[in-house]
Amino acid sequence: MIELKHVTFQYESAPEHVYSVRNINLTVQRGECVVLCGRSGCGKTTITRLINGLIPHYYEGKLSGHVSVNGAEIKNQQLSKISQYVGSVFQNPRSQFFNVDTTSELAFGCENQGLPKGDVLERIEEAANRFSLSGLLNRSIFELSGGEKQRIACASVYAVHPDIFVLDEPSSNLDPASILQLKDVLLKLKSEGKTLVISEHRLYYLLDIVDRFVWLDQGEIRSVYTREEILSFSPLQISAMGLRALDLNQVDLRTQPNRQKYSGHEFAFQNLDCKVSGHSVLHIESLRIPAGEIVAVIGHNGAGKSTLAGCLCGIRKHTGKIVYDKTERSNKKRLKESYMVMQDVNHQLFTESVRDEVMLNISEEQTEQAESILKQMGIAELANCHPLTLSGGQKQRVAIASALCAGKKILIYDEPTSGLDYESMRCACALIREVSRQAELSLVITHDLEFIMACCTCVLHIDHGTVKAFYPLDSRGKARVKEEFLLHKESEEEL
Amino acid sequence: MQLMEAAQQPILRIDARTKFALLFGVGISSLTFPPFWLEATTFILISLLLALNKRHRTSVKFTVIFLIMLLLDWLVSWKVSGGFAALLFSLVRLGRLMLPIFMAGILLMKTTSVSEFMLSFERMHLPNKLIIPLSVMFRFIPTISEEWHSIRDAMRFRGIGISVRSVLTKPMMTLEYTMVPLLMSTATIADELAAASLSRGLDADTKRTSIEDVRLRPQDYLLIVFSIVIAVTGGML
Numbered sequence: 001m002i003e004l005k006h007v008t009f010q011y012e013s014a015p016e017h018v019y020s021v022r023n024i025n026l027t028v029q030r031g032e033c034v035v036l037c038g039r040s041g042c043g044k045t046t047i048t049r050l051i052n053g054l055i056p057h058y059y060e061g062k063l064s065g066h067v068s069v070n071g072a073e074i075k076n077q078q079l080s081k082i083s084q085y086v087g088s089v090f091q092n093p094r095s096q097f098f099n100v101d102t103t104s105e106l107a108f109g110c111e112n113q114g115l116p117k118g119d120v121l122e123r124i125e126e127a128a129n130r131f132s133l134s135g136l137l138n139r140s141i142f143e144l145s146g147g148e149k150q151r152i153a154c155a156s157v158y159a160v161h162p163d164i165f166v167l168d169e170p171s172s173n174l175d176p177a178s179i180l181q182l183k184d185v186l187l188k189l190k191s192e193g194k195t196l197v198i199s200e201h202r203l204y205y206l207l208d209i210v211d212r213f214v215w216l217d218q219g220e221i222r223s224v225y226t227r228e229e230i231l232s233f234s235p236l237q238i239s240a241m242g243l244r245a246l247d248l249n250q251v252d253l254r255t256q257p258n259r260q261k262y263s264g265h266e267f268a269f270q271n272l273d274c275k276v277s278g279h280s281v282l283h284i285e286s287l288r289i290p291a292g293e294i295v296a297v298i299g300h301n302g303a304g305k306s307t308l309a310g311c312l313c314g315i316r317k318h319t320g321k322i323v324y325d326k327t328e329r330s331n332k333k334r335l336k337e338s339y340m341v342m343q344d345v346n347h348q349l350f351t352e353s354v355r356d357e358v359m360l361n362i363s364e365e366q367t368e369q370a371e372s373i374l375k376q377m378g379i380a381e382l383a384n385c386h387p388l389t390l391s392g393g394q395k396q397r398v399a400i401a402s403a404l405c406a407g408k409k410i411l412i413y414d415e416p417t418s419g420l421d422y423e424s425m426r427c428a429c430a431l432i433r434e435v436s437r438q439a440e441l442s443l444v445i446t447h448d449l450e451f452i453m454a455c456c457t458c459v460l461h462i463d464h465g466t467v468k469a470f471y472p473l474d475s476r477g478k479a480r481v482k483e484e485f486l487l488h489k490e491s492e493e494e495l
Numbered sequence: 496m497q498l499m500e501a502a503q504q505p506i507l508r509i510d511a512r513t514k515f516a517l518l519f520g521v522g523i524s525s526l527t528f529p530p531f532w533l534e535a536t537t538f539i540l541i542s543l544l545l546a547l548n549k550r551h552r553t554s555v556k557f558t559v560i561f562l563i564m565l566l567l568d569w570l571v572s573w574k575v576s577g578g579f580a581a582l583l584f585s586l587v588r589l590g591r592l593m594l595p596i597f598m599a600g601i602l603l604m605k606t607t608s609v610s611e612f613m614l615s616f617e618r619m620h621l622p623n624k625l626i627i628p629l630s631v632m633f634r635f636i637p638t639i640s641e642e643w644h645s646i647r648d649a650m651r652f653r654g655i656g657i658s659v660r661s662v663l664t665k666p667m668m669t670l671e672y673t674m675v676p677l678l679m680s681t682a683t684i685a686d687e688l689a690a691a692s693l694s695r696g697l698d699a700d701t702k703r704t705s706i707e708d709v710r711l712r713p714q715d716y717l718l719i720v721f722s723i724v725i726a727v728t729g730g731m732l
Binding site: 052053054057058059078079080081082083084086087088090092094095096097098099100101103104107108109110111112113114115116117120121124142156157160313315335336338339340342344346347348349350351360361388402403406408 | 610634638642645646649650651652653654655671672676680684687688690691692694695699701704705
């Protein structure tokens with residue numbers, strides 16, 4: 001049983017009177033599944049850290065109130081002790097593995113507890129059987145897809161045999177098929193009577209598992225809903241709470257149709273072929289994309305979406321041609337004209353202020369233009385800030401602003417909405433649509449159906465290294481992409 | 496046990512401690528300009544070890560480079576003479592001497608798992624305070640290379656790509672543009688990694704166990720003795 005009584009916490013680095021959570025009272029019974037939901041920054045991650053002991057043992061700050069698990073106060077115990085009965089799964093698959101190979105990772109928790117070798121091997125086998133991981137053992141962590149990584153993360157926690165699992169936005173880096181794999185794992189845990197505490201704003205995959213939803217806003221628990229109660233909310237109410245759609249089937253009901261405007265120009269891919277160490281990973285016989293579109297690039301992990309993006313923007317070597325209105329554009333020219341907004345925007349901010357960032361590698365005469373772009377992007381007042389002090393959404397704006405200042409015409413976004421709550425997702429939508437007016441082509445690699453419906457004008461479906469379909473997102477296209485997402489889920493489940 | 500049997504074990508298992516010994520031995524020996532027969536022996540030994548530890552391609556690649564350098568050495572001493580030849584000669588020779596050091600480094604880094612590292616350090620009786628950061632450091636190397644690839648792509652989009660020219664003409668700027676994003680992204684990862692591993696009991700007071708089968712085998716003793724011998728005698732031969 002988990003008990004939080006009058007818990008208030010303020011991170012050490014936070015300004016005064018900015019509390020992460022305030023006066024939290026929450027009891028979670030054994031075997032119950034509680035989902036903490038709300039906007040980004042509402043305090044849901046903080047609550048998971050309070051339960052697994054990272055607060056106050058790793059993240060320091062002012063803590064008042066009592067947090068106890070199975071009757072024992074968290075702050076009086078060592079983390080290594082807590083880890084025996086509270087297992088944690090984190091958001092980012094690339095930073096939660098201590099080992100670089102899967103089997104050692106499964107063993108890691110047990111080894112730390114000092115269990116004898118025979119027991120550890122037995123538990124690995126048990127966990128591997130429980131979650132059908134036999135194909136994943138003895139693999140390098142770096143080879144796995146996001147979904148496989150999260151399964152390994154859950155299984156390696158499971159091997160320690162904790163009663164309580166705490167998961168912090170476990171789905172935020174996953175594609176729809178992987179989310180279903182995660183759901184399977186969670187169902188199994190629940191059926192074994194484990195207590196689950198999950199912080200999440202994507203709720204659709206949790207509906208069959210959850211007992212109570214706890215909705216947080218600005219660090220306080222505003223209301224607690226049962227599954228029936230939350231299902232009775234209209235989609236509008238759900239998005240007003242900052243949450244993602246409960247039912248993928250309903251997502252287009254709350255978005256306006258996207259207008260198609262044909263500019264008369266087009267990009268054409270001819271006989272494009274890209275090889276990685278001898279194997280062809282992408283082959284496109286012929287594909288024509290009208291200029292000015294916002295293209296959603298969908299498909300499984302590893303289907304060739306990023307390779308396509310890499311070829312288009314000229315950083316991947318390939319054979320075949322990419323043609324704009326009948327004139328071929330060389331790799332070099334395309335690299336000059338294109339820009340990719342990466343999933344981790346931190347990789348592409350290089351300088352000490354936002355102004356320097358957008359002025360990087362452009363001439364003095366364009367200063368005025370740069371200032372107007374800063375204004376247009378709504379970051380003029382941040383011009384003197386250090387880019388790395390900004391929030392995720394602001395960083396994304398700075399990256400896009402710097403692309404616009406450099407006169408980039410082909411804009412590629414790599415999963416711009418992964419891990420975003422409803423409002424931030426809508427902001428990203430508005431931003432991408434606004435910017436697309438100045439671009440020749442916007443390409444968005446995404447797994448987010450809600451986002452596709454709200455923002456994109458065409459869908460490019462990549463499968464097994466080739467184009468499976470390309471269609472405009474009119475009402476028929478919408479039905480088709482929805483079907484694609486739902487069917488794709490079912491076929492995945494059979495695997 | 497069946498599950499573990501599936502592991503693709505290398506043909507010749509060598510312990511992480513042996514790999515450390517080899518790295519130091521080869522390093523010292525190479526820097527003391529060993530005679531050719533010793534250099535060749537060391538080279539062949541290490542490339543064999545790489546091949547036996549599932550690094551065939553690395554092994555072949557280095558052998559080709561080694562042979563090309565030998566050929567160059569031979570051509571230079573035969574055809575050309577004078578100051579320029581001497582310069583070229585010593586450059587080629589120096590490069591060739593570096594090869595086994597790189598290879599021993601690759602052998603250590605690429606064929607050892609993090610848990611093997613941890614256990615070997617424990618066997619070397621290093622204190623826990625040192626073992627954890629050292630292991631994390633080794634864990635980090637592939638992560639850094641992953642991050643580095645996407646940063647390099649990001650730089651190319653901004654026209655600040657890394658090239659020989661940019662390093663020579665604007666070394667500080669190039670360094671800044673690489674280090675700032677690299678440090679920022681790795682700092683975040685390091686923080687999350689630390690939190691994740693602590694929440695899984697890494698700093699427990701109980702003694703860690705391990706599923707790795709780490710012990711010194713006959714081949715390890717032979718190789719360690721070899722390393723010590725080449726390190727000590729390097730300067731004398």
